[in-house]
Amino acid sequence: xxxxxxxxxxxxxxxxxxxEIEDDAVSPMDLSELLKEGTKESHDCAExxxxxxxxxxxxxxxxxxxxxxxxxxxxxxxxxxxxxxxKDNPLFAPLYFPVELHRREALAKDLNYFYGExxxxxIQCSEATLQYVDRIHHVGQHEPELLVAHAYTRYMGDxxxxxxxxxxxxxxxxxxxTEEGIQFYVFDNISNAQQFKQLYRARMNAxxxxxxxxERIVEEANKAFRFNMQVFDELDKIGRSLxxxxxxxxxxxxxxxxxIRKCPYYADKxxxxxxxxxxxxxxxxxxxxxxxxxxxxxxxxxAGAAAWYIL
Numbered sequence: 001x002x003x004x005x006x007x008x009x010x011x012x013x014x015x016x017x018x019x020e021i022e023d024d025a026v027s028p029m030d031l032s033e034l035l036k037e038g039t040k041e042s043h044d045c046a047e048x049x050x051x052x053x054x055x056x057x058x059x060x061x062x063x064x065x066x067x068x069x070x071x072x073x074x075x076x077x078x079x080x081x082x083x084x085x086x087k088d089n090p091l092f093a094p095l096y097f098p099v100e101l102h103r104r105e106a107l108a109k110d111l112n113y114f115y116g117e118x119x120x121x122x123i124q125c126s127e128a129t130l131q132y133v134d135r136i137h138h139v140g141q142h143e144p145e146l147l148v149a150h151a152y153t154r155y156m157g158d159x160x161x162x163x164x165x166x167x168x169x170x171x172x173x174x175x176x177x178t179e180e181g182i183q184f185y186v187f188d189n190i191s192n193a194q195q196f197k198q199l200y201r202a203r204m205n206a207x208x209x210x211x212x213x214x215e216r217i218v219e220e221a222n223k224a225f226r227f228n229m230q231v232f233d234e235l236d237k238i239g240r241s242l243x244x245x246x247x248x249x250x251x252x253x254x255x256x257x258x259x260i261r262k263c264p265y266y267a268d269k270x271x272x273x274x275x276x277x278x279x280x281x282x283x284x285x286x287x288x289x290x291x292x293x294x295x296x297x298x299x300x301x302x303a304g305a306a307a308w309y310i311l
Contacts, residue, residue, distance in 0.1 A: 039218065070129075097200075107184050110181055166182050
């Protein structure tokens, strides 16, 4: 179906524009309202996963962000393949906005930035992501009416909270101001996200669906949130295994220079009450006269014992 957005001046502009859709007249039985209310708990749970909370605080390692981008690539490849398959299906066609929404190509650019031109050879689909992908393919091929739930969960989130994550990632990872690495969050063909979301909800509400189908879509949207949370949990586990830089013995290193808060043993990382670094504590203790006297005596005893053993 043709795009619902129209380009001004006979299509000379790249950025599309559209009329504002008022949603003041929504009914509690409209699909958009049922989804909003029916997924509220799942939405809150997803926002409170450790991965998302750390991300929002800017505690995101570059390697973990790269893996998250890989997971998104496989997810959107599956989603957009099934959307293309069902673009003429009346149960989904009104929500088909490939120019405005599709993310696969943007994610490919991000992966090229992070992994290089041979990025396809360097990535693989994780276990949690594969389960998500399999469900999307099943829905698209056997229950296309439920594809609405997956599209709603992903794209509406990308246009909302996703824009916050974009800024956090760019700042925390020191990514270029030209937006390399975060193309996933850039919707060049949507001039006003709020208006587009209103249009999208209006299209959902106009779908010819009975009550039972609407309830199944809400149930599927909750499943989509659970799949996302499983991916978040998987990433969180990987993130905890990445750790800090280590010595050969496997322990975090701190050279005693610079800001003490950068020490891996810093109290905030250990959850202890004292913000002291063992390196600094040891150096300070060694400077005490009494400690120096004790150390000297110990060294003398050790030297005597060694001489006795050699004799």
